[in-house]
Amino acid sequence: MQLQARSSVARAAPAASRTRSVKVCSAAHVAGIREEAMERGKNDPASAFNARFVPFKDVQQGKLSGEEYSLDTVVYRSKDGGLLDVYHDMDALKHYDAAYWKKQFDGRVGTTLWPYGSGVWSKKEWVLPGIGDDDIVSMFEGGTNLFWAERFGREALGMSDLWVKQCGNSHTGSFKDLGMTVLVSQVNRIRKLRPGAISAVGCASTGDTSAALSAYCAAAGIPSIVFLPADKISLAQLVQPIANGALVLSIDTDFDGCMKLIKEVTAETPIYLANSMNSLRLEGQKTAAIEILQQFDWQVPDWVIIPGGNLGNIYAFYKGFKMCQELGLVDRIPRLVCAQAANANPLYQAFQKGWQHYEPMKAQTTFASAIQIGDPVSIDRAILALGDANGIVEEATEEELMDAAARADRTGMFNCPHTGVALAALTKLRDRGVIGPNDRTVVVSTAHGLKFAQSKVAYHSKEVAGLTCQYANPPVPVREDLGAVMDVLKKTFNI
Numbered sequence: 001m002q003l004q005a006r007s008s009v010a011r012a013a014p015a016a017s018r019t020r021s022v023k024v025c026s027a028a029h030v031a032g033i034r035e036e037a038m039e040r041g042k043n044d045p046a047s048a049f050n051a052r053f054v055p056f057k058d059v060q061q062g063k064l065s066g067e068e069y070s071l072d073t074v075v076y077r078s079k080d081g082g083l084l085d086v087y088h089d090m091d092a093l094k095h096y097d098a099a100y101w102k103k104q105f106d107g108r109v110g111t112t113l114w115p116y117g118s119g120v121w122s123k124k125e126w127v128l129p130g131i132g133d134d135d136i137v138s139m140f141e142g143g144t145n146l147f148w149a150e151r152f153g154r155e156a157l158g159m160s161d162l163w164v165k166q167c168g169n170s171h172t173g174s175f176k177d178l179g180m181t182v183l184v185s186q187v188n189r190i191r192k193l194r195p196g197a198i199s200a201v202g203c204a205s206t207g208d209t210s211a212a213l214s215a216y217c218a219a220a221g222i223p224s225i226v227f228l229p230a231d232k233i234s235l236a237q238l239v240q241p242i243a244n245g246a247l248v249l250s251i252d253t254d255f256d257g258c259m260k261l262i263k264e265v266t267a268e269t270p271i272y273l274a275n276s277m278n279s280l281r282l283e284g285q286k287t288a289a290i291e292i293l294q295q296f297d298w299q300v301p302d303w304v305i306i307p308g309g310n311l312g313n314i315y316a317f318y319k320g321f322k323m324c325q326e327l328g329l330v331d332r333i334p335r336l337v338c339a340q341a342a343n344a345n346p347l348y349q350a351f352q353k354g355w356q357h358y359e360p361m362k363a364q365t366t367f368a369s370a371i372q373i374g375d376p377v378s379i380d381r382a383i384l385a386l387g388d389a390n391g392i393v394e395e396a397t398e399e400e401l402m403d404a405a406a407r408a409d410r411t412g413m414f415n416c417p418h419t420g421v422a423l424a425a426l427t428k429l430r431d432r433g434v435i436g437p438n439d440r441t442v443v444v445s446t447a448h449g450l451k452f453a454q455s456k457v458a459y460h461s462k463e464v465a466g467l468t469c470q471y472a473n474p475p476v477p478v479r480e481d482l483g484a485v486m487d488v489l490k491k492t493f494n495i
């Protein structure tokens with residue numbers, strides 16, 4: 001749909017400035033927030049924009065084939081079985097200039113105005129423009145800190161401009177919240193439009209998608225089902241969907257086996273698929289890229305390094321950067337690095353072969369358990385993203401990823417093993433001189449380290465077979481005796 005007339009839409013002031021800021025915390029006011037959002041929605045400028053599903057192949061070929069689906073349709077694949085993409089009416093968005101969008105997005109930071117206080121929904125016009133504010137299920141996700149890794153950059157890598165985007169500082173402890181707010185909001189809308197169309201929402205997971213899905217569904221009162229590979233996820237991740245009341249199936253297979261099963265189940269039942277094969281998820285995840293640019297005052301970093309497993313997120317970041325470029329907010333996009341565990345590295349293998357040959361693999365056990373994936377659903381999306389962003393794929397062994405996480409922890413972080421994979425990839429690219437000492441570089445931290453306490457404890461206890469654990473810092477057992485305590489202090493600090 002084209003924007004009718006610029007003047008008619010432009011007359012409406014931005015929603016954030018038209019409506020009083022609602023500083024509300026108590027449950028008694030919640031109905032008020034939703035009513036106000038509904039009222040505001042009647043002339044919401046976002047409704048002048050339009051997004052729909054198109055075949056991903058059309059995006060690859062840069063040409064629309066005419067096959068398209070409303071976002072209210074339950075569909076995950078194009079007619080030829082390929083992936084879909086959410087396609088935005090860019091001409092409509094272009095009716096507003098870059099200054100308008102920057103002002104709009106910047107003006108919503110930190111607000112409690114529903115739903116714009118969310119880092120995702122603060123970009124609503126670029127995400128799901130057609131959804132009513134009242135249908136949105138949000139925890140005010142996003143808005144995560146961009147940590148200047150000053151000491152780690154300087155001491156470990158000789159870098160001056162290294163940053164870590166802390167996507168794990170989020171409601172369920174990973175970046176998955178960004179995509180799940182979008183998917184569950186759209187499910188909420190479809191269930192209101194067509195009761196019975198979706199009876200529950202399901203996913204296969206290595207632990208983070210399941211945590212986010214179960215939390216957002218629980219908030220909305222929607223049943224959720226998660227397929228987990230038995231004994232292959234952390235205890236913290238296992239307990240998350242259990243606590244949120246999801247139906248948890250612990251299946252005697254790996255993630256790829258769970259993914260195969262959930263695809264079959266969702267093809268045959270009114271259970272809606274919540275994995276990133278469903279491109280709605282990526283619309284939320286792409287806002288992390290936009291947020292990084294915003295946090296740098298719309299200056300473009302040289303490199304962004306992202307750990308990759310099912311490979312939806314690397315494409316989501318690319319899409320976020322690309323939209324900012326196409327709409328004139330920035331003049332280029334950063335170079336992207338996808339970092340994989342050496343034990344689960346099908347993308348790395350294909351990159352090594354110059355993209356001439358790709359083969360799924362049986363992923364081996366890795367401490368980076370959330371990316372223990374051998375048959376990534378978004379392989380084509382990742383290849384497109386890396387091709388256009390002059391990208392690189394790097395890998396990290398178990399020792400490299402655990403050491404990198406532990407070493408960076410010593411400078412004030414608390415990294416999950418997947419962030420360790422990205423930090424190890426960065427270390428290798430610095431060693432080879434690919435990334436320069438003054439290059440502005442962002443490492444995307446995808447989950448909170450507290451979800452992976454078990455493996456961190458094992459590392460610091462030097463209990464990992466085959467690893468030297470050179471940055472281990474085991475606790476010192478001491479008797480309840482001042483002399484004994486003083487002995488340890490004197491030895492450690494030479495006092």
Ligand SMILES: Cc1ncc(COP(=O)(O)O)c(C=O)c1O
Nearest residue numbers: 308309310311312313370446447
């Ligand atoms: C913590 C964590 N990091 C990285 C990833 C990789 O993201 P993607 O599957 O989108 O490549 C995942 C999930 O796969 C994850 O849970």
Ligand SMILES: N[C@@H](CCOP(=O)(O)O)C(=O)O
Nearest residue numbers: 205206207208209275276310
């Ligand atoms: N790491 C993921 C794996 C599934 O990825 P998805 O983005 O396709 O849902 C998880 O936490 O389950």
